Amino acid sequence: MFSLRALPALLAAALLFSTASARAQSAPTPLExxxxxxxxxxxxxxxxxxxxxxxxxxxxTSNARPNWFTFAPHASQAGGKGMYSAALARNFIAAARLQPSLSLTNALDRLGLSGVLRGQLQDLSLQLIAQGLSTDAAAALSVMTSALNVGALADVRTLLATASRLGALYASAPGLSPLDKTEVIVVTLERTLHEGNLAIFNDIGGSARLYLDWRAAATGPITPARVLAEFTLVGAFNTEAQTAYTYALAHAEDSPRPNRMDLIFPGLHWKSLLVAAFAVYEEARLAPTPARRDALIAMGTNFVAWREQLDQAQPVFTPAGSPTDEVSRAGVLQALTPLLMTDFGTVRWKYADYAYAQPDRDGNPLTSPPSEYSWADFLDRWNGILFAFDASYARPSELWVMPEPLTDPLG
Structure with missing residues (x-):
């Protein structure tokens, strides 16, 4: 399992593999x-x-239920760890082009891998080699997963499914050499994570900054009614926000909590949910009891998350047209779905835990439940996110253990 503290050798290897050319005046890297x-x-x-x-x-810290923006730094950090592993894989590929590894042991040594993580990535590499990948190609794809819950590969069914899907992506990748084809897969993952990170922050984070600036400049008491009447966002309709806000107040304490916004608000412009969410969060501030406050926070968070996932993440994960220098983004995400993991402070969420908690989809004992889902599928992703929310709501103060933002070691 990936740990920045536990992998100093891997970092050193990445630095060794990096090129010496300066990037003065260049655009920020994905990790930056x-x-x-x-x-x-x-x-x-x-x-x-x-x-x-x-x-x-x-x-x-706070014992109030975390809102969407309490989750956001941790989710961003998880994406950053994925980009970090992709950077390690790219730089290993660059080194392997100059000097191919003599064996898988040599490749893993060059990556500085040791302990349990080395064993797990070695198992994945061996499965990829069995599918015809070169030693260095297999090692690069394996280290690309090092930020994830590679412990899920202990289920041999998950190991075989993951290797099979990565092998299929390799076969479909453009390129003349094994390392060319492998790099296409790595770059596809890095771009997907980077573009998703940017799209969500620009939209949701940008809207929050506009809201907080509006609120700071306003005079007099801030009430939900004022938010709905006075605060606006491009692409949002305040009449729709009022409808969503009214629904949230009436149904915040429903069990299960309402979450299928497409069925509740057919035809709604989803950006209107952001205005509604800010009004609901203001209502939570005024709530008469902690229980009512927390119920309202959860409704507001579902509103923001729906906009985030449907309008921002989904177009990045399943674009209308795939660039010719990529493999299928949906295919990459499906291959990695069983390994997905995020640390929300000290609350660790694993997609595999969600999958194992659900009824077996295909009833086939030869397939592992986590391999029956895909992060590229909206509802598979949405229900996994709701599972993460519920687990975190039971331990609210722990989400305020904020991550130490990553620094690009190759920048």
């Missing part, structure tokens, strides 16, 4: 963008969290 985004989310989380719970201080 990710650091900016994670820091931005942390600022918003404390500012908005302090509105909902006035006892929350910067750097402190």
């Amino acid at each position: 963008d990710n650091r900016t985004i994670t820091l931005g989310y942390i600022d918003i989380a404390y500012e908005l969290g302090g509105i909902i719970d006035p006892t929350l201080q910067p750097g402190g």
Whole structure:
């Protein structure tokens, strides 16, 4: 399992593999963008969290239910770890072009891998080699997964499914050499994570910053009614926001919590849910009891998450047309779905835990439940996210253990 503290040798290997050319005046790298985004989310989380719970201080914790922006820094950090592993894979490929590894053992040594992680990635590499990949191609694809829950590969069914899907992506990849084809897969993952990170932050994070700036400049008491009447976002309709807000107040304490916005609000412009969410969060601030406050926070968070996943993430994960220098983004995400993991502070969420908790989809004992889902499928992703929310709601203060934003070691 990936740990920045546990892999100093892997970092050293990445630095060794990096080229010596300077990147003066160049655009930010994906990891540099990710650091900016994670820091931005942390600022918003404390500012908005302090509105909902006035006892929350910067750097402190709250026992109020976490809102979407409390989750966001952790989700961004998880994406950053994926980009970090992709960068390691790309730089290993660059080194292997100059000097191919003599064996799989040599390749894993060059990556600085040791302990349990080495054993897990070795198993995946061996399965990929059995499918015809070269040693270095197999090692590169394996290290690409090192930020994920590679412990899920202990289920041999998941191991075989993951290797089979990565092998199919390799076969479909453009390129003349094994390393060319492998690099296409790695770059596809890196772009997908980077573009998703940017799209969500620009839309959701940007809307939050506009809201907080509007709120700071407003005079007089801020009420949900004022939010719905005075705060606007491009692409949102305040009459729709009012409809969603009214529904949230009436159904916040329903069990199960309403979450299929397409069925509840057919035809709604999903950006209107952001305006509604800010009004609902203001209502939570005024709630008469902690239970009512927490129920409202969860409704507002579902509103934001729906907009995030349907309008921002989905077009990145399943674009209308795939670039000719990529493999299927949906295929990459499906291959990695059983391994997905996010640390929400000290609350660890694994997609495999969600999958194993569901009824077996195909009834086939030869397929593992996590391999029956795909992160590229909206409802597979949405229900996994709701599972993560519910697990975190039981331990609210732990989400305020904010991540240390990543620094690009190759920048």
